[in-house]
Amino acid sequence: MFEFITNNDDDRGQVGIGTLIVFIAMVLVAAIAAGVLINTAGFLQSQAEATGQESTDLVSERIDVTSTVGIVNNSSDGTLSEIRVGVAGAAGADQIDLSSATIQAVGPNGQQNLIFTGTKKLNTTQADSGADDLQNVSDIPDGAFAVQDSENNFVSASNAVLNDDERFTIVFNPETKPFGEGVGNNTYFGESEQSSLDIVSPSGATTSVDLRAPDLFNTDNEAVRL
Structure with a gap:
């Protein structure tokens, strides 16, 4: 129960x-x-x-362009002997190594990626004789640009560094591509011609600049604004 x-x-x-x-x-x-x-x-x-x-x-880490100048080679031919682009570091930038920068250039004769060349000529066999040193802008080879200091001396890679105290001039040979047809072809960037540059710093910052030569050159060796 x-x-x-x-x-x-x-x-x-x-x-x-x-x-x-x-x-x-x-x-x-x-x-x-x-x-x-x-x-x-x-x-x-x-x-x-x-x-x-x-x-x-x-x-x-951007490169500022302060001036764009061409040096007249022959006023009667309407050609330049130098293309000069003044550069400085942007406000607040650290040191910028110009030898590690690249320049993408578009001109009358196509497009070219330009790299830094130091104080020595390329493809020379007379080492240590002084003959292999860059003496003139015409010594800059195809596919390259050079850098000069405030006294128009070519600088080496170790010295081509922008900082608060240093400004430089990037120099191009108007005979090289894409400005001319290449060294040895005797064609030069000249009157009324245009080119554009994209200057790429080592960090990847890009500065664009347009170059345009005047319609008429008056005097040999004069500096003209591009």
Whole structure:
């Protein structure tokens, strides 16, 4: 007549162990998820800092153009002997290595990517004799540009560094491509001709400048604004 309720101690123990296992599994999953989140946050922070620095460099590590001048070679032929672009570091810029810069030039004779050449001529065999030194802008080879200081001396790669105290002039040979048809072809950038330059600093900041020669040259060796 009486119903007795009894507890099964074995069943209660199995339930407790199962709950403990589930709890431990949840703790492990949470720890793994937390580790993934921490690693992801650290990666995103590093990536954001790098992207921010690159963005800052693209703005601040820029080369400013201060002047564009051509030197008349022969007024009767209407040709130039030099193309000179004065440059300085943008406000707030750190040191900018011009020897690591590249210049994408478009002119009357196509397009050319120009790289820095130092104080030595290329492809010479008279080393250490002085004959391999750059003496004139006409010595600048195809595919290259040179840099001069305030005294019109060609500077080496180690010295071609813009800073708060230094300004330089990037110099082009008007006979080289894309201004002329190339060294040895006796064609030069001249009257009424146009060219565009994209000066790309080592950080990737780009400065664009357009060159346009006057319609008429008057005097040999005169400086004309481009």
